[in-house]
Amino acid sequence: MLKSQRAKVIVVAAVLAAVAAIVPSTNAFVILLATRALAFSILVMSLDILLGFTGLASLGQAAYLGVGAYLTAILATRYGFGLGLDFWLVVVFGIIVGAALAAVFGLLAIRATGVYFLMITLALGQCVWGLAYRWNSLTGGDNGINLRERPRFGIDLAHDVTFFYLVFAFFAASLLAMYVLVRSPFGQSLAGIRERELRMRILGYNTWLHKYIAFIIAGGFGGLAGVLWAHTAGIVSPENVVLTTSVDALLMAVLGGAGTLIGGVIGAFIVFGMREYLSTIVPWWQYVLGLVYVLTILYLPGGLMGIPERVRQRRASSHDPNKLVLLPGT
Amino acid sequence: MRNSASGKIFLGLLGGCLAFAMGQSAAADELRIGYIAPTTGIFAQVGKDMIDGFQLYLDEVKNDFGRAQVKFIVEDEQGKPDTAVTKARKLILQDKVQMFVGGLLASSGYALAPVSTSEAIYVIPVSAADDLTQRQLSKFPYIIRTGWTSSQPSHPFGQWACDQGYKKIAAIGADYAFGYEVIGGFQKAFENCGGQIIQKIWPPLGTKDFGPYLPSLKQDADAIFTLMVGPMSLQFPKQLAAAGNKKPVIGGGTSYDEFVLPSMGDEVIGHVSALQYSAALDTPKNAEFVKKYRAKYGKVPSYYSETNYTTAQMIHEVLKRNNGKWPGGPDFIKQLSALKFDTIRGPVSFDDMRNPVQNIYIKKVEKKKMFGYDKEELWNTVIKTYPNVSQFGQFDKAEFLKQPVYGRDFPPCKFCE
Numbered sequence: 001m002l003k004s005q006r007a008k009v010i011v012v013a014a015v016l017a018a019v020a021a022i023v024p025s026t027n028a029f030v031i032l033l034a035t036r037a038l039a040f041s042i043l044v045m046s047l048d049i050l051l052g053f054t055g056l057a058s059l060g061q062a063a064y065l066g067v068g069a070y071l072t073a074i075l076a077t078r079y080g081f082g083l084g085l086d087f088w089l090v091v092v093f094g095i096i097v098g099a100a101l102a103a104v105f106g107l108l109a110i111r112a113t114g115v116y117f118l119m120i121t122l123a124l125g126q127c128v129w130g131l132a133y134r135w136n137s138l139t140g141g142d143n144g145i146n147l148r149e150r151p152r153f154g155i156d157l158a159h160d161v162t163f164f165y166l167v168f169a170f171f172a173a174s175l176l177a178m179y180v181l182v183r184s185p186f187g188q189s190l191a192g193i194r195e196r197e198l199r200m201r202i203l204g205y206n207t208w209l210h211k212y213i214a215f216i217i218a219g220g221f222g223g224l225a226g227v228l229w230a231h232t233a234g235i236v237s238p239e240n241v242v243l244t245t246s247v248d249a250l251l252m253a254v255l256g257g258a259g260t261l262i263g264g265v266i267g268a269f270i271v272f273g274m275r276e277y278l279s280t281i282v283p284w285w286q287y288v289l290g291l292v293y294v295l296t297i298l299y300l301p302g303g304l305m306g307i308p309e310r311v312r313q314r315r316a317s318s319h320d321p322n323k324l325v326l327l328p329g330t
Numbered sequence: 331m332r333n334s335a336s337g338k339i340f341l342g343l344l345g346g347c348l349a350f351a352m353g354q355s356a357a358a359d360e361l362r363i364g365y366i367a368p369t370t371g372i373f374a375q376v377g378k379d380m381i382d383g384f385q386l387y388l389d390e391v392k393n394d395f396g397r398a399q400v401k402f403i404v405e406d407e408q409g410k411p412d413t414a415v416t417k418a419r420k421l422i423l424q425d426k427v428q429m430f431v432g433g434l435l436a437s438s439g440y441a442l443a444p445v446s447t448s449e450a451i452y453v454i455p456v457s458a459a460d461d462l463t464q465r466q467l468s469k470f471p472y473i474i475r476t477g478w479t480s481s482q483p484s485h486p487f488g489q490w491a492c493d494q495g496y497k498k499i500a501a502i503g504a505d506y507a508f509g510y511e512v513i514g515g516f517q518k519a520f521e522n523c524g525g526q527i528i529q530k531i532w533p534p535l536g537t538k539d540f541g542p543y544l545p546s547l548k549q550d551a552d553a554i555f556t557l558m559v560g561p562m563s564l565q566f567p568k569q570l571a572a573a574g575n576k577k578p579v580i581g582g583g584t585s586y587d588e589f590v591l592p593s594m595g596d597e598v599i600g601h602v603s604a605l606q607y608s609a610a611l612d613t614p615k616n617a618e619f620v621k622k623y624r625a626k627y628g629k630v631p632s633y634y635s636e637t638n639y640t641t642a643q644m645i646h647e648v649l650k651r652n653n654g655k656w657p658g659g660p661d662f663i664k665q666l667s668a669l670k671f672d673t674i675r676g677p678v679s680f681d682d683m684r685n686p687v688q689n690i691y692i693k694k695v696e697k698k699k700m701f702g703y704d705k706e707e708l709w710n711t712v713i714k715t716y717p718n719v720s721q722f723g724q725f726d727k728a729e730f731l732k733q734p735v736y737g738r739d740f741p742p743c744k745f746c747e
Contacts, residue, residue: 028423032416133534134505136738142506142535143437143459144411146444148469235441239412280405280420283369 037272038171039228044264046221052259055194060125066241068094068226073145073236087151098223106215132238144237257303361398364421364430368409383635387642395646397654411441422450433457436507446472451659455641463685476641481515485723486716487604488519496552503557505532512582514736526745557582571597589632607633607675608693610709640673690719
């Protein structure tokens, strides 16, 4: 099947091209949902770099989405900045702010691993939530900040389809950037740290620095996702940085398949689809989502993206019991 | 002769039938109303009351608003402004509603107002965010409020507190816009007639354990003013009584509203609050409403139920005057604001900022029998009525609009130590 890396890349590119072509011709609500899912996917993919490639499960990534989103909202409503060509400046600022926050938080978090890392990132994420909720004069508290309009620079982003293409472009660029990152020597070192950190240290790698840099990169992408999210949703509130948003991102990454980048995107689309679309059709959609999570964790530890691998394993073992079964990843 | 006579009768009948049939199809306009309320999450019970109130009216008129067929589409906002906006967009883009109604929290109100358009107006029966019909009104030409503003009952209530002889009051309320506005309005009115607010405490929305807050309540206060919503309304009086409180307790309308009153115990007897509705309002209209609602849903209606029932009534009235045809968003708003209603909560009209002018009732919790029910239960007995209260209360409108919206730090706590 899809054994070669090139084949996988081609399939992903084809699917994305199909999405970009089909979605704009569906109804306005689907376009809205797709835009939201794509913006959030950037955050999920950034989490996947930490979770799937470095082995660090973080429960605080929503904080970076939050600072990017709040920055965008505050600049737009208070200073009228970022609604023209300076939108691109805001994008850069969003990335910087996300990365900067990750740099600060990383100093506290990277010294820990496993469950302790989870707890520290959770606590730090909640600190950001607390600030967003209580710092009324800056963030509007629980009322949040309404963005009245989208930027206009030659093209009018208020038009939903145009905005969809913009977000799609950012998404594709992020995916490409992260793909190059994980295939690079740096990315391979991260995978090594995930597998056996002690061995990497013995080999002379500065694992702390590697993890720290990965954390900062994830923060930067989170900030980018935040800038896009602010304009997609039109409202930024403490809900964007609350714990459940971080949990959502983690669940989407796990559902789709950690360590595959594109798995997180699939997870994001499924969860958004269920939450926003299914919820308008049946009231028991939460049971469906819960069941999906439970089944995935029980039977698909590799997530949905791990299905082809399992099928291949099943087939290989059923064909010839004497033949050596190749371990996944080789 | 006979042939032509029967022929004429036949033609006449045929013509009559055709006219009848055409009349029916011409009048069967569809009015699509989207409803946004929390049906899941910690405010699910409140959301249920909201929907039930509206649905009760729809069932009574069999979804027929002056010959327009009402299609009622309910969406869950989960008590989150973000979700409310997404659902509103879905209602507008996919279901093509002419109006969307609802939104529970003040924050949801602020989030939903910008989503309204001339094709899909926003009717607000519950969300009491002050500024929507005050300083920010000009930003939202496509909204109209049929409920109340957070500070509307607080203004006469502050005066009432002075009249009772209270001099110093400690306030504790939910830490969000609604809390700030209810307590802010009370503080302004109370200090205007010589009272002093000596403390303001803000537990976060959804707090269930008030242990950290109760010991810090100032002992020299004459009374305690509480503003609780949802699950907080149930927990706070219990914990306050358990902490040994002996001071009189007064509060915002939602602290003792009927959505939670049946679950409360004797600890709230004697507590006084202010709102534009009480289920114990002793009028024939209300008695009928309470009996109808209770027979159908098994509980006494709360203000959430009443305001939605009345809103449905108001929408029906406008549609009736247009023979069942939707007059378009801006026109609907204009027509509605010009009408005066005799509703279950009393007479209601609209001020020039599209907010109701109505009675405010000061109500006290008492245990008694009412409306012919044979059990003794907790009711919010009306002890005083302030008629014709607008959102500006006893204050001059221009002066009021010049000051900032009530917030965590406004009015400033001059007498807090």
